[in-house]
Amino acid sequence: MDKVTVLFFPDNLVANVEPGTSVLRAATLAGVELKSNCGGDGTCGRCLVKVKDGNVRLKSTGAVSQKAKQAGMVLACQTMVEGNVVIDVPKDSRLDEHQVLLDEKEVLVEQDEGLAEGYAIKPVCRKVKLSLTEPTLTENVSDWNRLQAALRSELDCGEIHIALPVLRELAETLRAGDWDVTVTVAQLNGCAEVVHLEPGHSDRKSFGLAVDIGTTTVVVYLIDLDSGLTLGKKGTYNKQARYGDDVITRMIHASDKKGGLQDLHKAVIDTINQLIDEVLEQSQASGDDVHMAMVAGNSTMTHLFLGLTPKYIRLEPYIPLAAETPPVRAEELGLNINPTAFVATFASVASYVGGDIVSGTLVTNMAQSDEITLFIDIGTNGEMVLGNRDWLMTAACSAGPAFEGGGITFGMRAMKGAIEYVEIDADTYEVKVSTIGKMKPMGICGSGLIDCLAKLREVGLIDRAGKIQTDLDTPRIRQGDDGWEFVLVFGEETECNKDIIITENDIKNLLRAKGAVYAGIRSMLKAVQLDEEVIEKVLIAGGFGNFINIRDAISIGLLPDLPPEKYRFIGNSSVKGARLSLLSQDAYHEAQELGKKMTYLELSVGNDFMDEFMSALFIPHTDMTLFPSVTNLK
Amino acid sequence: MDKVTVLFFPDNLVANVEPGTSVLRAATLAGVELKSNCGGDGTCGRCLVKVKDGNVRLKSTGAVSQKAKQAGMVLACQTMVEGNVVIDVPKDSRLDEHQVLLDEKEVLVEQDEGLAEGYAIKPVCRKVKLSLTEPTLTENVSDWNRLQAALRSELDCGEIHIALPVLRELAETLRAGDWDVTVTVAQLNGCAEVVHLEPGHSDRKSFGLAVDIGTTTVVVYLIDLDSGLTLGKKGTYNKQARYGDDVITRMIHASDKKGGLQDLHKAVIDTINQLIDEVLEQSQASGDDVHMAMVAGNSTMTHLFLGLTPKYIRLEPYIPLAAETPPVRAEELGLNINPTAFVATFASVASYVGGDIVSGTLVTNMAQSDEITLFIDIGTNGEMVLGNRDWLMTAACSAGPAFEGGGITFGMRAMKGAIEYVEIDADTYEVKVSTIGKMKPMGICGSGLIDCLAKLREVGLIDRAGKIQTDLDTPRIRQGDDGWEFVLVFGEETECNKDIIITENDIKNLLRAKGAVYAGIRSMLKAVQLDEEVIEKVLIAGGFGNFINIRDAISIGLLPDLPPEKYRFIGNSSVKGARLSLLSQDAYHEAQELGKKMTYLELSVGNDFMDEFMSALFIPHTDMTLFPSVTNLK
Ligand code: FES
Ligand SMILES: [Mg+2]
Ligand SMILES: [Mg+2]
Structure with a gap:
């Protein structure tokens, strides 16, 4: 069949598609990013557009309000093009430009460029300058044996691996540098991997990436592996959002749609590649000099990043394909850095407590301290860790997307x-x-x-x-x-010329979200038979957590009623933990140990959580004695 | 510039090339394989063709006899096409069809399909049938952890690796087989690598390849990894021959011509792939079921197989890029078998004593015996190993290509x-x-x-x-x-209607070849201060070695004057060693140990060899007392 043209206004972007293609799909192809929280099922009502010209066929009316219908709006996901069409895309229906304000603010908040206490710079990937002895007729071991022997005398390592594309460079590189050579080595878990070779004693910089893949936003730091300095930071929305706002919708897309896993894998790789390009441009650095990436994300994000199906994380009994994922080479994923760069991820603790939480816990240093700390990362899910040097417990509650604007009439990021x-x-x-x-x-x-x-x-x-x-x-x-x-x-007074309202339904969704987080905290305390008062520090991570007003959060019963001075915002602890692990072999090792040390409390299993949740659906709580400071309300 | 057409007769094969391209190159592109021992320099005089029609330009007349000139012959490598041309290719100028008679005969010679003494079948790659426990809400480790734990209880292994493409199949495979799974595992050196997964308890066969890459011929065996049976054997000429007959010419091509390394890498991969296709067809097997290849070849062949430059093997002090080459996946080389199949090679002992000799020595079992054995592999090079369970010495002499027909007026394979x-x-x-x-x-x-x-x-x-x-x-x-x-x-009476002659020059070349081999043997004996008489067994390997008459070989002074019953032909010991290593982890381990155990005697360094060589340029030798049985000559 001949293709038809779909023109998007006011962008003037075009897609050529088969007749029968949805306008939502055409928009994606044209590079117009529409909101779409339901993955194109016609149920979220976000992808509203107007057909200005041409023939379309409506699959269903879907979730369109009376008002929108009168204004001639249709759901892009339910509208199939039949011939050449012209589509008008209102501002409301667009994903915002790729700019994460959270991250800009965070840069201001963050003061400390050093490492967390107790860690010295000893990057997991670094350049080693070697001067080899020149071979002779009698001392004639092969280049690769020669290099291994010299490396072994510099590094404390077991087996030394090298990938074929790197090995292929060895002979010429050694001779070009007259037997001086600079070897970039990644060292994780005792093994060493030669990831790059340069002739002579090179002063070229070598860079690493710390990456946090959030369900909503993705953040990339460019790190100078010698100095430990963060040279650039970029964040943007996870392009996977076009397949659904929340993890569950994406899991379903990945599991049930043909090519769905590939869609989501490609979307997150595209997102990261865009950030890599930006951060490299910002720092005038070359991708060829990036030899390592340390990637933190929740279990599902880590799976999708590696192209592993997250299907069985979603289905009872909630089993990830891999909790510890083996390091891979950048070219296996198509990352825009040196093709032989090493890419490592953090092991997850459970299906809903992922490497991002492990990485974040590392940054809190709570496992080194006597003080009992509560660490909360509030995003689409709420994950929390409670404990100190002697014990660590972790749990996850599905707060739902309300705090990120999902499921709320006028919610937005x-x-x-x-x-x-x-x-x-x-x-x-x-x-x-x-x-x-x-x-x-x-x-x-x-x-x-x-x-x-x-x-x-x-x-x-x-x-x-x-x-x-x-x-x-x-x-x-x-x-x-x-x-x-x-x-x-x-x-x-509004940009959209519509009344901005909050409905009783919206409020119900918010109460569910805050109730889930609070119930999670209570369940953990109950499990270890401790009271809120024992918590000496509450560390709040996550883009969202950065900007909430603690008094507000306590007064609605989201956070426990503790003195505000016990609270601290720590920003994107996940990317910070990735940075720390990149710069310290000990830290990466510690992160791996942390993962094993944490006891996971499954909140969906016992009934304690359900009881706690029901009690937390009030403001601030059914049991007012839990919130002594929240009293003088009308 | 517009391309021109070169038509080859009587094949009716065509190449479209830029004007200025040599007829030799065009022939390669068209799939017509011409003889060419000098790599296209116009000096070997082998690539004779006749221009039947069209315009060409002669770069030089090159080494063309008066007779050939009169018959209108030109050298294809020196003939540049200027427009559409028609080329006649005489039989004499062709590489023979892809059929190695040696190999057919060898099948007859070989009686024993069992393993060498002392080894039981325990393949380096095999299928393990596992029944995993189904995960529950409380026993919820990830699929990959679950698989590793089950494998570890079946195998004696350290770390377990898995490549990303295999890992990606894990979740669905486990569930498709209802937690029964068949895992194909390669085990080399203590590590285990999961190379393939199948749902359920699969009775699909799994195959391995034993490959010998010779400078002249390449042989592939298809092995049933369960039964140990050899299902098929195929051999053909190494397609690298189009870039030169001997190792040195090919090294120069690989080192000095642009894209030369790639040419030679591709040529050997093409050769092996052709054999793989043939052997699979012969056995009605699928390449997807081939999960392991064990490859033996001399150092240069192993380098070219992996795409590693052999440049510094050729130049003093003769250093290989890698003596031990890491295992790679089939897809990294483009082999026509399962893309995730594991491909292992044998370590070489020295630049001119490669993995083929290690593999061959394994098959001789000489390192298990008290008897002093001499093992000789005569091909383009002559490699030899002398010793017994207590000591092993090895050396290589460049016999030159005379025994394979090179450098001899009417020499042929x-x-x-x-x-x-x-x-x-x-x-x-x-x-x-x-x-x-x-x-x-x-x-x-x-x-x-x-x-x-x-x-x-x-x-x-x-x-x-x-x-x-x-x-x-x-x-x-x-x-x-x-x-x-x-x-x-x-x-x-000849096929070519030419007189078949042998010149004094040819004889000189033959004397050099036989002299080099004999001098090598003498030098080794001298180095260990032993006489020829101590040799209890002489094992002769190599396609060529298979068919020589021992009495003739002694009477010209190629082989030492020992009782003929001490001699035994062992055929292609290199591919046999590869087969043995494929079928026995112990044998592969032993091969690796063998490589380390051998003392290499460099024949080009000391003066002993030169003296021995000069004395061996007579028939049978200067010192007639060395050949007491060779007396009654005219
Ligand atoms: S209604 Fe169209 S994407 Fe959700
Ligand atoms: Mg996060
Ligand atoms: Mg051979």
């Missing part, structure tokens, strides 16, 4: 135009908001939602169960398509 | 039409010859040359120095282009 602070007048119920980038508001991000929830309760607009008090005298409270709602900003 | 036996009437000097395949004679193969030399001396046609006795009364002795020559067969 923390980017320009997102409401982050809310003030509500206790008497008039008038609202003042401030947004990221000081722009007209477009939606509400995670920290804004927590703030909003806290303020709604504070002024009595909602009750402890999250019900909107419909008898209050304000035009902001009204009945909407979805039941009762509260108007935060009226359409005339 | 042992294939149809080659003279293998010669009888000369002591009175009339009339000659009777017999050829392989009982065809009209085309040339003389190595065993024919030895026979011829012995007979020429026996009847007094040549003296002890190899000089033709020009005063004898026979029309067969005459002056030719190259000085004095003896006519073995007149043109009317």
Whole structure:
């Protein structure tokens, strides 16, 4: 069949596709990134577009509001092109530009470029300058034996491996440098791997990448392996988002759709490659000089990164294909760095406690301390680690995507135009908001939602169960398509010209999210038979965690009612742990030990968690004695 | 520039090339294999063709005889096409069809399909059938950990490795077989590598290849890894021959010509792939079921097989890039077997004593015996090993290609039409010859040359120095282009309609070849201060060695004057050692130990060898007391 042309406005980007292709697919091909949280099933209602010209066939109407329908909107995923068409893409339906504000802020927050306490720089990948003795007729061992002998006298290592493409360079390299040679060696777990050779004693830099693959965002640091300095940092959205916002939707895509695993593998590799290109350009560095990548991610992300199916992580009894994944070469994955670079990942503890948490725990140093520390990484999932040098327990709860803007009518990620602070007048119920980038508001991000929830309760607009008090005298409270709602900003002041509202349903979703996190913490404490008071430090990681207001978080019952000075934000601990492991063989070793040391508490199995969760669906909690500081509410 | 067409007759094969391309190159591209011993330098005079039509430009006349010139012949390597041309390729200029008679005969010679004494079948690569316990919510280690644990309880192994492409199959394979799984594991040196996975308890066969890469011929055996049976054997000429007949010419091509290393690497891979296809077809087997290849070859062949430069093997102080080469995966080399199959090679002892000799020594079992054994592999080079269970010494002498037909006017390989036996009437000097395949004679193969030399001396046609006795009364002795020559067969009885002659120069080359081998043996004996008599067994390997007449070989002074019953032909010991190593982990281990145990005697260094060589340039030798049985000569 002849292909047809799909033109996207206002981008003027084009895709040539077979008739019968969905507009969502065509958009992906054209490079127009549409929101799509359901993986194209027509249920999330995010991929709204307008057909300006041409013939299409609607598979279903799907989840489109009355209003959108009247405005001529259709779901891109349910709209099949039949001939040449022109499509208008409204701002609301787009993924934001590839710019993660979280990360920019984080750079400011982070002060310390040194290593965590107790670790000295001894990179897992480094250049070794060797001067070999020149062979003679009588001392005539082969080049490779000669190199191994010299390396062994420099390194403390067992077997020395070399890949064929590197070995092929050996003879000429040794002679070009007149038997001086610079060998880049990766050392993990006692084995050494020669990953690169240069003639002579080279002063070329060698770089490593620390990578955090989050479900939502991906962050890449470029590290100078000699000095340990971080030369550049870049973050962006995980391009896998086009196949679904949350891990589960992506797992289903990877498991059940033909070529789905390849889609998701390619999407994350593309994401990382884009960041690599950016970070290299920023630092005027060459990808050829990157000889190692240390990659942290949750189990599913690590699986998808390596092209391993995550299917059985999702299905009971929740078994990963591999908890420890073997190191691979960059070319096996198609990463834009030296093809023979070594790529290592962190072992996961359990299906839902991945290498990112292991890497993060490393950075907290909690396993070196007597103090009992609670480490929480709040993202799409909430993972937590509790313990000290003597014991470590870990658990994961599915907080759901609410804190990242998912499942909330006007939820959005923390980017320009997102409401982050809310003030509500206790008497008039008038609202003042401030947004990221000081722009007209477009939606509400995670920290804004927590703030909003806290303020709604504070002024009595909602009750402890999250019900909107419909008898209050304000035009902001009204009945909407979805039941009762509260108007935060009226359409005339918003970027999208729509009223930005929060519905009772939204509030229910938020309560579930915060309840899950709190119940997780409580379940862990119960398992070790300790009280909240024993926690001496609470470390909050994750892009989202960076910006929440602790008092708000306590007052809605998301975090335990501990003195705020016990709390500390540690930013993206996952990428920091990857950086630390890249720079210290001891740290990488410690991370591997940590993984084995942690006891995993399965929250979906016992009934304790369910009880705790039900009790936590109130603001702040059913049991007010748990929140002594949260009292003076209307 | 527009390409031109070169049509080859009588094959009707075509190449499209740039004007200025040599006819030799065009022939290679078209798939017409021409003889070419000098690598296209115009000096060997083998690549004679006739231009039937079209414009060509002659770079030089090169080494073309008056006769050939008159017949309109030109050297293909010196003939550049200028437009569309038609080329006639005479039979004489072709490499014979891909059929190695040696190998057919060898199958007859070989009686024993069992393993060498002392080894039981325990293949280096085998299928292990496992029944894993199904994971539960509480016993929930990852698939890969589960598999490793089960394997470890079956195998005696250290680390267990797996390549990414195999790991990617793991989750579905385990579940498809309901936690029964068949794992193909390669075990070399303590490490185990998972190379293949099948669901359930599979009864699919698994095959291995034993490969001998000779400079001249390549042999592939297909082995059933369960039963140890050899299912098929195929041999053919090494396609590298188009870049030169001997190792040195090929080394120069690989080192000095642009893309030369790639040319030679590809040529040997193509050769092996052709044999793989043939042997699989013969046995009705699938390449997907071949999971291991064990490859023996001299150092240069092993280097070229892996794409490693052999440049510094050739240049003083003769250093190989790698004496022990790491195992690689079939896909890294492009072999036509399962892409994840493991490919192992034998370590070499020295630059000119390679893995083929190690593999061969393994088969001789000489290192297990008290008897002092001499093992000789005569090919383009002569390699020899002397010793017993207490000591092993090895040396290599460059016999030159004479025994394979190189450097001899009518020399040819042992294939149809080659003279293998010669009888000369002591009175009339009339000659009777017999050829392989009982065809009209085309040339003389190595065993024919030895026979011829012995007979020429026996009847007094040549003296002890190899000089033709020009005063004898026979029309067969005459002056030719190259000085004095003896006519073995007149043109009317030959396939090529040319007189088949042997010149004084040819004889000189043969004396050098036999002198080098004998001098090598003497030098080794001298080095250990022993006499020839202590040798209890002489094992002769190599395709050529298979067919020589021991009495002839002694009477010309090629082999020591020992009782013929001490001699034994062992055929292609290199491929047999590869087979043995494939089928026995102990044997492969022993081979590696053997390599380390052998003392290498460098023959080009000391002066002993030169003295011995000079003394051996006579028939049978300067010192007649060394050959007491060789007396009654005219
Ligand atoms: S409704 Fe279209 S992607 Fe979700
Ligand atoms: Mg994260
Ligand atoms: Mg050989």
